[in-house]
Amino acid sequence: MIGKYYARAIITNRNLLFWGFLFMLFWLIMGAFAFGFKPATKIFNLEYTSTWFALIALYSLSTIGTTVAFSLYYGNSAIRYAFRYTYLTRWNFTLSLMFAVSIGGILLGSAMLALSVLFFSLKAGYLILPELPYYSILVEIAGGIIMFLISGCLLLIVNNHFSLKNISFISFVPTILSYIFGFIILGSGLPTWLAISNPFTELIGLFYYSYSGTYPSSVLSTGSGPNLNPIYLGIGLILWIGILFILFAWMVFGIRPVSSEEARQI
Amino acid sequence: MFMIEIKNMTAGFFGSSHVNVFRGINFTLNGEKAVIVGPNGSGKTAMIRTILGMLHIISGEIRINQRDLTHMKNMVEISANLPEIYRMMNIPAGDIISLYAELFHSEKHVFLELIDEFDLSHIIHKKMHEMSTGEQKMFCNIMAMGSGTKTILLDEPFESIDQPRKMKLLDRLQYFQGEILLNTHEFMSVNRLRGWSLYFILNGNLYGKFSTEDLQRLYFSSGKRENAIKVINTGSVDISITLDSGDLKMSDVSGFDMVMEMIL
Numbered sequence: 467m468i469g470k471y472y473a474r475a476i477i478t479n480r481n482l483l484f485w486g487f488l489f490m491l492f493w494l495i496m497g498a499f500a501f502g503f504k505p506a507t508k509i510f511n512l513e514y515t516s517t518w519f520a521l522i523a524l525y526s527l528s529t530i531g532t533t534v535a536f537s538l539y540y541g542n543s544a545i546r547y548a549f550r551y552t553y554l555t556r557w558n559f560t561l562s563l564m565f566a567v568s569i570g571g572i573l574l575g576s577a578m579l580a581l582s583v584l585f586f587s588l589k590a591g592y593l594i595l596p597e598l599p600y601y602s603i604l605v606e607i608a609g610g611i612i613m614f615l616i617s618g619c620l621l622l623i624v625n626n627h628f629s630l631k632n633i634s635f636i637s638f639v640p641t642i643l644s645y646i647f648g649f650i651i652l653g654s655g656l657p658t659w660l661a662i663s664n665p666f667t668e669l670i671g672l673f674y675y676s677y678s679g680t681y682p683s684s685v686l687s688t689g690s691g692p693n694l695n696p697i698y699l700g701i702g703l704i705l706w707i708g709i710l711f712i713l714f715a716w717m718v719f720g721i722r723p724v725s726s727e728e729a730r731q732i
Numbered sequence: 733m734f735m736i737e738i739k740n741m742t743a744g745f746f747g748s749s750h751v752n753v754f755r756g757i758n759f760t761l762n763g764e765k766a767v768i769v770g771p772n773g774s775g776k777t778a779m780i781r782t783i784l785g786m787l788h789i790i791s792g793e794i795r796i797n798q799r800d801l802t803h804m805k806n807m808v809e810i811s812a813n814l815p816e817i818y819r820m821m822n823i824p825a826g827d828i829i830s831l832y833a834e835l836f837h838s839e840k841h842v843f844l845e846l847i848d849e850f851d852l853s854h855i856i857h858k859k860m861h862e863m864s865t866g867e868q869k870m871f872c873n874i875m876a877m878g879s880g881t882k883t884i885l886l887d888e889p890f891e892s893i894d895q896p897r898k899m900k901l902l903d904r905l906q907y908f909q910g911e912i913l914l915n916t917h918e919f920m921s922v923n924r925l926r927g928w929s930l931y932f933i934l935n936g937n938l939y940g941k942f943s944t945e946d947l948q949r950l951y952f953s954s955g956k957r958e959n960a961i962k963v964i965n966t967g968s969v970d971i972s973i974t975l976d977s978g979d980l981k982m983s984d985v986s987g988f989d990m991v992m993e994m995i996l
Contacts, residue, residue: 468820471831475821537821543786544820550785550801551810551881552835719805723786723816 468554472537472566477573479533486529486574490522491581497522498585505590512678515594517686519582520673521648523602524666526574527609530567531617531640538621539633543723560715563618564611571610572603575673582677597679605672608703612665615710616640622717625724655685658692665706668699675699734797734809734882734911736761736783741792743782753778753787754936761883761913765905767922767944768915770933771988776915777814779933780885783913784812808836811879813872813886819860825871826856829878836879843878850874850897866892873901883911890921919985923947932964932973934988939964939973951978952991966992 476482497503497518505511538545548554579602587593596602620636647666650656661667661684674682675696684691738759745753754775770776781787783794785801794801796809818828829847833840847853852874855867863871869892876884886905890898902924905912915933916922922930922944930947931940939962942950953972956963960972971991972978980994 468831468834471821471823471827474827475823540822541820543814543816544818546786547784547812547817548820548835550804550807552808552832553806553837554835555806 467562467565468559469562469565472534472563473569475537476530476533476566476570482529482533482570482574485532486526487577490526490578493525494518494522494578494581494585498589503586503589511586511590511594512597513680513689515582515586516596516674516678517652518586519579519596519677520670520682520686521652522582523575523578523606523673524609524644524648524669525641526578527571527606527613527669528641528644530570530574530610531613532637533570534563534567534614535617535621535633535637538618538718538721539625539637542625542721545718546721546723549719549721556715556719559718560711563614564711567610567614568607569610571606571608571613575602575606575609579677596677598676602673602676605669605676608672608707609669611707612669612703612710613640615707615714616643616665618714619710619717622714622721626717626720626722651684652686655683655691658684658694661694662698662702665703667694668703668706671699672696672703734763735795736810736883736911736913737795738779738783739793739795741782741794742790743778743787744790745787753782754938756792757936757938759931759938761911763911764929765908765912765925765927766914766929766931766941767925768913768931768933768938768940769917769919769922769988770915771917771992774933774988775936776917776933777887778936779938780812780814780887780913780915783810783885784814784817786814786816809881810883810885811836811876811881812884813869813876813889815860815868815872818872818875822859822861824857824859825863828860828875829856832875832879836881838878838880842880843874846874846878850900864892866894866897869893870897870901877904877908881910883913884908886912886914888916889914890916890918917987919982919987923983932962934964935967937965942973946975947983948981949976950982951975952980952982952985953978 503514579596583595617637617640620639624632624636644666648670651667651670656667671682671694681693683689683693738757741757742755743753768776778787829843830840850870852870855863855871860868873889876886902921925944928944930942930944931938951974953974956970957972957974959974961975962973964971985991
C-alpha cells in the first residue's frame with residue numbers, strides 16, 4: 467500500500483510543519499494570551515476555547531491540501547506511468563492518499579486540540595477539557611480527507627485542462643476559502659443553509675461541537691444565530707467526501723504528464 | 733511473445749498539439765533487443781516517452797500486445813529508466829525501491845542486489861535530486877532492470893556513467909532475458925552489443941532495420957549513392973548507408989556529430 471509512503475512524506479514535510487503547526491501555534495498563543503481573552507464563567511470559557519480550536523484546526527488542516535496538491539503536480543508523470551504499467555489503480559491510489567491525509571489530519575488536529583487545552587487552560591487557571599475528544603478525531607480524519615479532495619480536484623482540473631501557471635494560486639484555494647468562511651462564521655454569520663452545505667463551515671461546526679459538546683451557532687462570536695445541527699453538518703461533509711472522491715478518482719486516471727517548468731511564472 | 737507496434741504515429745506534447753515531435757513513425761519490437769541511434773534532439777527520448785503515455789498521440793497508434801495504448805491500464809510488462817516516472821514522491825532511493833517493488837509486485841532484493849552490484853549502496857538514503865547525474869541515471873537503469881518486466885525501455889542508459897559501470901551494464905543488457913528498446917547517441921557502446929536490431933533516428937524519422945552484427949560492414953557516405961541500403965535525410969543533405977564500402981566505417985564512429993563533421 468503506497469499510503470504509508472505518502473503518510474511519511476506528509477508528516478515530515480517542513481512546509482506543513484511550519485504552516486500547519488508552528489504558524490497555528492503562534493495564533494493559539496495570541497488567542498489565549500494577547501487577544502483579550504478574559505476568563506469568565508465555565509460555559510463562556512469552554513465556548514471561547516471551542517471557537518478558537520474549531521477555527522485553528524480548520525486552518526491547520528487546510529495546509530494538508532496545499533501539500534498534497536503540490537505532490538500530485540510534481541508527480542504527474544510518475545502517476546500516469548504507474549496507472550498504465552504497474553498494478554496501481556485509481557481507487558487504490560485515491561484511497562492510499564486518503565489514508566495518508568487522515569494520518570496527517572489526526573496528527574495536526576490532535577496537536578491543535580492539545581495546544582488549545584494547554585494555552586486556554588493556562589489563561590483560565592483551570593483545565594478546560596474537550597467534551598467529545600474521540601469525536602474530534604473523526605472530524606480530523608474527515609478534515610484531512612476533504613482538504614485533500616478539494617485541492618486534488620482543483621489541481622487535476624488545472625493540470626489536465628489549463629495552464630500550470632495557475633497552480634500556485636489553485637493549491638492555496640482551500641486555505642483561502644477556510645479563512646474566508648472561518649472569519650464570516652465567526653463575525654457576521656452565514657445563512658443556515660449555506661453553513662450546513664459547505665465543507666468549511668461544516669468542519670468548523672463539527673470541531674466546535676467536539677470540543678464544547680453543544681451545538682454551534684451560525685454566528686460563533688456572539689452565539690446569536692440559529693444553531694447548526696451536527697448531524698446535518700456530518701451528513702453534508704460525508705456527501706462532499708463521496709462526491710469529490712468519485713470526481714478525483716475519475717480525473718486522476720487522465721492526469722496529464724506535464725513538466726513542472728510549465729508552472730514557472732517568469 | 734510480447735510485442736510493441738507503432739503504426740504511422742505522429743506525436744506531440746500535451747497542450748501543444750502544434751509541436752509535433754515526430755511524424756508517421758512505424759516500428760515494431762517483437763521478442764528482440766533493439767538499439768536506436770541518433771543525435772540529440774532527433775526524437776529518441778520522445779519515442780520512449782510516447783510508448784509510456786507521456787506524449788500526446790496526434791495520429792496513428794501504439795499497440796502493446798494487440799491492445800491500444802490509450803485504453804491500457806495495469807499492464808505490468810514495461811519498465812523504463814526515465815527519471816520522471818520514479819518521482820511520484822520526494823523520498824529517498826531506498827523508499828522508491830520499496831514503493832515500486834510493491835507497485836510492480838516484484839522482489840525488493842532484486843533491486844538491492846543490483847544496487848550492490850553497481851556499487852551504489854551509498855545512494856540508498858539520497859533523494860533523486862541529491863544524486864549526481866551519473867548516480868541518478870544508474871539508479872533509474874536499475875529501477876528498470878529490477879522491475880521484473882519482460883520489456884525495458886532505456887533512454888541513453890550510458891550517459892554520464894563511468895567506464896567500469898558502463899561495461900558492467902552492457903554485459904547485463906546483453907544477457908537480459910527479455911526485450912529491450914535502447915536509445916543512445918553513442919556508437920561506441922553499440923559496438924559491444926551482439927545480435928541487436930539497429931535503427932537510426934534523425935529529425936523524427938526512423939531508418940532501419942539493420943543488425944549490430946553488420947556494424948563492421950556498414951558505412952556512412954555523403955549524398956545519395958547507387959548502392960545505398962538506406963538514405964537518411966538530415967534536412968539539408970542526404971547520407972547514404974552502404975555495405976562494405978563508403979566514406980566512414982560505422983564501427984569507427986563515436987557519435988552522429990562525428991558523422992556530420994566528416995561527411996558534410
